[in-house]
Amino acid sequence: MRNLPLIFAPFIFALLLSALLLTTAWGQAMQAPSNVPPQYRPPTARESDEERLVPASAANVAPDAPVLTIKGVCDRTAPAPSTAAVVKPRCETVITRAQFEQLTDAILTNMKLSTKRELAESYPNLLAMAREAETRGLEKSARFQERLAFARVQILSQELIRQIDDESARISENDIEAYYRAHATLFEQATLDRIFIPKRKRVDPLAKEPAAGNDRDARQKEAEDAMTRVAEQLRMRAEAGESFVKLQREAYDAAGEAGVPPNPSLGQLRRTVLPPAQAAAFDLKPGEISKVLSDSTGHYFYKLEAKEIEPLERAKDEIRKMLQSQHRQEAIQAVQEPVTTEINESYFGRGPKHGGRDDPKPK
Numbered sequence: 001m002r003n004l005p006l007i008f009a010p011f012i013f014a015l016l017l018s019a020l021l022l023t024t025a026w027g028q029a030m031q032a033p034s035n036v037p038p039q040y041r042p043p044t045a046r047e048s049d050e051e052r053l054v055p056a057s058a059a060n061v062a063p064d065a066p067v068l069t070i071k072g073v074c075d076r077t078a079p080a081p082s083t084a085a086v087v088k089p090r091c092e093t094v095i096t097r098a099q100f101e102q103l104t105d106a107i108l109t110n111m112k113l114s115t116k117r118e119l120a121e122s123y124p125n126l127l128a129m130a131r132e133a134e135t136r137g138l139e140k141s142a143r144f145q146e147r148l149a150f151a152r153v154q155i156l157s158q159e160l161i162r163q164i165d166d167e168s169a170r171i172s173e174n175d176i177e178a179y180y181r182a183h184a185t186l187f188e189q190a191t192l193d194r195i196f197i198p199k200r201k202r203v204d205p206l207a208k209e210p211a212a213g214n215d216r217d218a219r220q221k222e223a224e225d226a227m228t229r230v231a232e233q234l235r236m237r238a239e240a241g242e243s244f245v246k247l248q249r250e251a252y253d254a255a256g257e258a259g260v261p262p263n264p265s266l267g268q269l270r271r272t273v274l275p276p277a278q279a280a281a282f283d284l285k286p287g288e289i290s291k292v293l294s295d296s297t298g299h300y301f302y303k304l305e306a307k308e309i310e311p312l313e314r315a316k317d318e319i320r321k322m323l324q325s326q327h328r329q330e331a332i333q334a335v336q337e338p339v340t341t342e343i344n345e346s347y348f349g350r351g352p353k354h355g356g357r358d359d360p361k362p363k
Contacts, residue, residue, distance in 0.1 A: 054113050063098040070095070070124045073131060093127070109162075160335075168327040176319045180312050185271065187310040190282050192266045193244045197231040197299040198255035200224045230254045231292045231299035238289050238303065282307070 061067065070093040104111045104119065111119075138144055180187065200223040234247045244264035252261040271282045278293050281302035290302040343351065 061097050064096050066094045067097045067100050068095040068120055068123070069093075070127060073124065073128050161332075164328055164331045168324045168331065171320045171323045171327075175323060176316055177312065179319050179323060180315060184309055187315050188271055188282060188307065189268050189310050190271070190307045191268045191305040192281055193264045193303040193305065194266055194281075195234060195238065195244060195248050195251060195264055195301050196262055197227055197234065197251040198257060199294075199296070199298040200227055200255070202256035227255060228292075228294070228299065231294075231301070235289065235292055235301045238301065244303065278302070 072091055073093045074091040075093045100116075100120070104116055107119075108115070133139065200220065230251065234251055238244065238247055248261045248264045252259070271279050274281060275295070277295055278300060280293070281290050281304060284290055284302065284304035286304055286306055288304055290304075293300045293302075345351075
């Protein structure tokens, strides 16, 4: 009677399909992890669900102890009737802790307590509806068979993703060390100071006679050229040893910026944090100041205070996650890349890649 496959076999796909298609209330409340493609996403628990809500008494519940007793739904795993007497199925279905946890783990690993509770509350009604559907023979319908086949495809896809995740997580120490040696520049850290000079002076919004046409363009170019000259002057003063805090304040004053200027000290950061056009700051020697680097936002120059390679021990966790993500993506691509699809646009219409619009009708 308490053999999980026997109890759940007629209904397990129906339950999983309901979870996959989010047709139950507890399924609708869940969110899928962002790094899993939508077609593979299983239901997930809410972040706000705290494990501290688990009652202390839960640890004392034995694996074979009932956690759900569903009355009014007959247990069909009772022994077959003998020839001497007809034994009616008991109209009570008992689900033990072990059986329930086997079910929840099949749906979602490490399911949170609140989600388990919602499942426990919704499952009896789902089971009753499934039994009635069987009574009406709905499991023999073509519609049910199609939905069951689709659920199977989804579940198998999810199981493959789960297996790929498990395999991708097997990162050896040798793999981590090899990646660290081959990508040492990724773990280069520099302590930098930076001066930011706005691209142009702030224009007075209350000006009564705004310039028009060529005059406006000429004034704008003049304002930009003025700030370019300010940037070069400030850089020369930085070379002479003036305070970066003082220079940053003067840069804002020259641009007519009334706000609080940014802190010139960037602290310790990696090359990848800087815009690509400014990453040359990492090539400086300690104490050196870069040339003025300009882009559409303004002008910048840097001073490198110190530089080091982050130790392997500190970088291990990050490398492990990067390799895990890389292996996972490669495994998924190996399955998906050989697959090509031809869409009959006469039937489906044009997809988003074509702007979602049909071809214009000939005039």
